[in-house]
Amino acid sequence: MRGRADAGPAGACVDSHGGSPQRERSMIPAKTISRAAFHPMSAPDFVPAELLRELQLSRLRGVVTRAWERVPLYRSRMDEHHLRPDDVRSLDDIARLPFTVKADLRDTYPFGLFASPMEEIVRLHASSGTTGKPIVVAYTQQDLDVWTSVMVRSFAICGLHHGDIIQNAYGYGLFTGGLGAHYGAEGLGATVIPISGGNTDRQIMVMRDFGVTAVCCTPSYFLHMAERAAQLGVDLRALPLRVGVFGAEPWTGAMRSRIESLSGIQAFDIYGLSEIIGPGVAIECPCQDGLHIFEDHFYPEIVDPDTGAVLGEGAEGELVLTTLSKQAMPIIRYRTRDITALMSGACPCGRSLRRMKRISRRSDDMLIIRGVNVFPSQVESALLDVEGTLPHYQIILTRAYGLDQMEVQVEVTSETFSDKIGALEQLHDTIADAVEHVLGLRVEVTLVEPRAIQRSEGKAKRVIDRRLQP
Amino acid sequence: MKLQQLSLFSENKPGHMIAPCRLLARAGIDIRALSLADTQRFGILRMIVSDWQRAKRLLEEAGAAVKVTEVVAVEVPDRPGGLAGVLDLFEGSSINIEYMYAFPFLRGERAVLIFRFDQPDAAIEVLQAGGINVVGSGALDEK
Numbered sequence: 001m002r003g004r005a006d007a008g009p010a011g012a013c014v015d016s017h018g019g020s021p022q023r024e025r026s027m028i029p030a031k032t033i034s035r036a037a038f039h040p041m042s043a044p045d046f047v048p049a050e051l052l053r054e055l056q057l058s059r060l061r062g063v064v065t066r067a068w069e070r071v072p073l074y075r076s077r078m079d080e081h082h083l084r085p086d087d088v089r090s091l092d093d094i095a096r097l098p099f100t101v102k103a104d105l106r107d108t109y110p111f112g113l114f115a116s117p118m119e120e121i122v123r124l125h126a127s128s129g130t131t132g133k134p135i136v137v138a139y140t141q142q143d144l145d146v147w148t149s150v151m152v153r154s155f156a157i158c159g160l161h162h163g164d165i166i167q168n169a170y171g172y173g174l175f176t177g178g179l180g181a182h183y184g185a186e187g188l189g190a191t192v193i194p195i196s197g198g199n200t201d202r203q204i205m206v207m208r209d210f211g212v213t214a215v216c217c218t219p220s221y222f223l224h225m226a227e228r229a230a231q232l233g234v235d236l237r238a239l240p241l242r243v244g245v246f247g248a249e250p251w252t253g254a255m256r257s258r259i260e261s262l263s264g265i266q267a268f269d270i271y272g273l274s275e276i277i278g279p280g281v282a283i284e285c286p287c288q289d290g291l292h293i294f295e296d297h298f299y300p301e302i303v304d305p306d307t308g309a310v311l312g313e314g315a316e317g318e319l320v321l322t323t324l325s326k327q328a329m330p331i332i333r334y335r336t337r338d339i340t341a342l343m344s345g346a347c348p349c350g351r352s353l354r355r356m357k358r359i360s361r362r363s364d365d366m367l368i369i370r371g372v373n374v375f376p377s378q379v380e381s382a383l384l385d386v387e388g389t390l391p392h393y394q395i396i397l398t399r400a401y402g403l404d405q406m407e408v409q410v411e412v413t414s415e416t417f418s419d420k421i422g423a424l425e426q427l428h429d430t431i432a433d434a435v436e437h438v439l440g441l442r443v444e445v446t447l448v449e450p451r452a453i454q455r456s457e458g459k460a461k462r463v464i465d466r467r468l469q470p
Numbered sequence: 471m472k473l474q475q476l477s478l479f480s481e482n483k484p485g486h487m488i489a490p491c492r493l494l495a496r497a498g499i500d501i502r503a504l505s506l507a508d509t510q511r512f513g514i515l516r517m518i519v520s521d522w523q524r525a526k527r528l529l530e531e532a533g534a535a536v537k538v539t540e541v542v543a544v545e546v547p548d549r550p551g552g553l554a555g556v557l558d559l560f561e562g563s564s565i566n567i568e569y570m571y572a573f574p575f576l577r578g579e580r581a582v583l584i585f586r587f588d589q590p591d592a593a594i595e596v597l598q599a600g601g602i603n604v605v606g607s608g609a610l611d612e613k
Contacts, residue, residue, distance in 0.1 A: 412479045412512075417535035419477040419586070420568060421507055421514060428511065447512050449481055451533040 039156040039188065041149050044296045045351045052352060053091060056299055059324035061088050064097065067330040070115035073108060074332060094299065094322065095310045099333045105135040105275060114138050116328040126174045127274040127373060134174070134440075137274050138328035144183070146325050150280035150294045151184020157285050157292065157351075158243050158268045160214050162189030165240075167207055169217035169225075170248070170371075171197040176278030177248050177371060181216040184280065190214075197221065200401075204229045211240050218371055219246035219255055219267065220467075224402020226262040237264035245270050247279055248371040249404075250359050252468060256288075269358055275334055276321050282356060290343045290355030297325050300356065301333070302342055305363035316341040318363050319356065337364045367397065367463065369404045372441050376462045379408055382434035386427075387416055394453045399467040406443040408435055411450050471606050472540040472590050474522040479535040480506075480513040487515060493532055499525050503543075503584055505571035516571075518543075518584070541586050542593055545603040548574050548581040556583060559600040565593050 047055070065085040067074040077098040078084065087093060105113060114121065122141050126134035139147065160166065166185040170177030178196060185192040195206060197217065203225055206212065215222060222244055229236050244259065247270035259267045271291050272279035281298050282291035293300050298321050302311045305318040319336045323329075339362060343355040367374045376395060384390050392411040397404060410431060418424055424447065432445040454461070480486045487506070494501060500520040507514045519525045522538065529536050546552040553572065560567065566588040574581045582605065587593035597604050 412535045414530070414535050414537070417477075417479045417537055419475075419514060419516070419537045419539045421509060424479075424512060424514070425509065447479070447481075449479055449486070449533075450535050452481070 039152055039161065041152045041187075042156045044294075045153060045157070045292070045353055047296070047352055049352050052296060055296055056324060057088075057091050059296075060091065060094060060299060060322065061085065063322070063324055063326065063330045064088050064332065066115055066327070067332055071113055071330070073104060073113060074330075091299075094301065094333065097333050099308065099320065099335050100331055101335045102135070102275070102337075106133060109133050110136040111138070113329055113331075115330050116140050121328050123179075125176045125179075125274055125278065127176070135275065137176075140327040143277070143326055143328050146297055147180060147277050147280060148183040148187040150277070150297060151180055152187040153294065154270055154280050154283040155184055155188045155190065155214075155245065157283055157349075158214070158245055158266075159286065160185075160188060160190060160243055164188075164190040164213045164243075165193065165211055166190045166214045166216065167193045167195055167203070167210075167212045169195055169197055169203060169215060169221065170279075175371065176272070176274045177216075180272070180278035180280060181245070185216075200225055200228045201232070204232060204234055207236070207241060208234055208239060213240050214243040214245065215241065215265075216245045218248050219244075219251040219259060220249060220370075220399060220402045220404060222246060222267075222402070223255065223259055223262070226259060227402060230262070236262065241265055244268065245283075247271060249368045250361070255468075271356075271359065273321075273336060275331055276323055276336075277326070281321065284358075285347060285349040285351060287347060287349055289347070290357055292347065292351050292353040292355050295353055297323065299324050300342060300354065302340070303335075305337075305339070313342050313344045316357075319359075337362045337366060339363055365463070367395075367406075367465070369397070369406050369439075369441060369443075372439065374406070374439055374441065378438045379435055382438045383410065383431065386431050386434050387413075389415075391416070392450075392453045392455075393462070395463045397463065397465045397467050404467060406441070407446060408443055409446045409448045409453060411453055412447050413450060471542075471594070471604050473518055473543050473584075473606070475516055475518050475539045475541045475584070475586075476522055476526055476529070477537045477539055478515040478517075478529065480515050482508055482511060482513050486513070489532070490515065490529055490534060493528055494519060494525055497524065497528055499528075503571070503573055503582070505584075507569065539586060540590050541584050542590055542597070543582050543584050543605050544597055545580050545582055545605050548579050552581060553583060556597070556600075556602055559596050559602070560593070563596060565589050565596065 068078055068085045081098055083096060120140050121138045123139040123144060124136055126136050168181045170181050172178035182192055182194055193206060193210060195203060226236055242265050244265045244267040246267055256267050268284045269291060270279050270283045272281040276298055282293040284291050301320040302315060302317040303309060303320050304311055311317045319338045319340050321334050321336060323331045338359045340356045340359050347355055365376055379395060380390060383393055391413055394409045396407045416427055428445055428447055436442050478490055501517050503518040505516045526536050544556060546556060568586040568588055570583060570585045572581055572583045594604055
């Protein structure tokens with residue numbers, strides 16, 4: 001079953017999109033989405049709010065019970081607060097439950113938060129943690145089915161359906177992006193090209209020769225592809241390509257305008273995180289005014305990042321998510337550190353799923369480099385390991401050819417300086433290896449003169465982010 | 471006789487050599503010998519100066535990373551075979567030359583070679599036994 005753009009519920013705001021101010025600014029009109037897809041799996045997008053709340057409460061009680069029964073950390077935390085699962089009688093009671101933070105996943109590495117025996121776990125993924133050890137996440141078959149369903153619904157919201165050819169340029173592997181998008185696209189019935197990331201010229205060749213209609217990757221990588229295509233004389237606007245599903249890093253409205261005018265596609269922001277499931281926690285609809293959260297599976301709250309107090313609709317704060325249906329690894333009130341707000345009012349697209357604003361910033365110092373989570377403290381621990389004391393250092397982020405570049409500048413000290421070239425080369429290589437080991441990412445390391453890094457009066461300015469500069 | 475050589479870390483970028491040179495000039499310290507070793511990423515400025523202790527203090531006060539290294543200066547005739555005659559002495563020995571640089575004198579027929587040996591004392595013995603003139607920093611003044 002599939003609705004027409006001008007008739008179906010999924011396409012209610014396609015016309016209004018055509019007249020959005022952003023579109024008017026760009027010289028080249030986006031290819032119109034001729035058919036907005038309604039997939040059978042999309043039905044929960046339109047469930048009336050009252051029914052949705054009932055479903056959420058029953059699932060919340062189930063997941064809290066499961067966590068309490070099977071995961072020692074949750075039981076001890078709830079015991080500390082004198083709470084039992086049956087204390088959750090309404091959705092508001094969720095605020096009584098303790099938060100879960102990234103450190104909890106790190107401290108229970110690798111399998112401490114699993115609520116299913118390994119025989120029932122069919123997939124493991126991992127993302128970078130804060131100390132060199134990754135954070136491990138697990139899925140039962142039912143969890144994978146849920147993940148696939150939210151990705152199917154995500155693609156359907158973007159107007160994709162069977163017959164579409166989806167080039168999946170997210171990295172395949174431990175990172176959740178690649179396989180998450182892959183199974184979603186297959187579940188949709190689309191044709192998937194599992195090309196993974198990198199090799200830009202081949203990406204462009206495939207995009208042109210295979211008649212690709214949609215691309216999934218990070219927005220910065222797509223921008224790079226679009227720029228490279230122009231160099232190669234390939235006009236993306238003349239190709240069947242019409243949709244981009246971009247996520248795994250924050251991006252701006254200006255970047256969206258640039259992408260859309262260069263390629264003529266409509267660019268959708270998708271949100272997700274491994275701790276919760278991977279991509280497919282929330283996605284924009286064609287109205288491009290906030291991201292609909294698949295709140296039948298992921299319960300959103302906005303809290304004050306300092307006090308943890310729950311904030312009302314419209315207030316900006318930290319997004320806290322609870323998995324409502326996860327079996328292998330239920331996550332209760334996870335502090336995402338992403339700053340956003342829940343939006344009030346109904347979306348013209350007709351979905352009852354609440355929307356959150358696009359992520360503008362984070363409440364901690366986490367950086368996302370080419371989709372990899374990086375904390376300055378990781379770089380610090382690597383430098384400490386190598387040098388014994390912490391040298392002055394600075395992380396400089398730039399973007400070249402659409403890809404994030406990270407440079408770590410380290411001041412040479414009288415202690416680390418050697419009169420021998422070989423010893424300095426070795427110091428450089430040891431630092432580069434240590435940083436790569438802890439981040440899982442090769443970055444450029446530069447030895448600089450003492451006092452080369454500007455001193456600040458207060459907190460040291462460790463990160464210079466020039467990625468979003470034009 | 472060993473000489474104290476100062477080594478400075480320098481980024482391999484335009485303008486990075488001038489600051490230490492200016493500082494020493496203002497303090498009236500003479501740079502008697504100088505060599506720059508560089509890679510793509512960085513450089514090491516090595517110099518023998520008229521007053522190394524004061525130079526080191528001034529450079530460190532200005533924030534530089536400075537190392538003091540003991541080097542050996544020898545005087546050889548400035549003609550073909552001058553350097554080879556010195557190197558011959560070390561053939562077959564366990565003494566390693568980590569690096570060296572040479573200064574011909576404008577007047578006269580001598581050149582001064584500056585060596586960084588891994589075993590400077592043993593090297594001096596070999597040099598003196600071979601009849602090579604190991605010189606003090608004063609010899610560098612006669613340029």
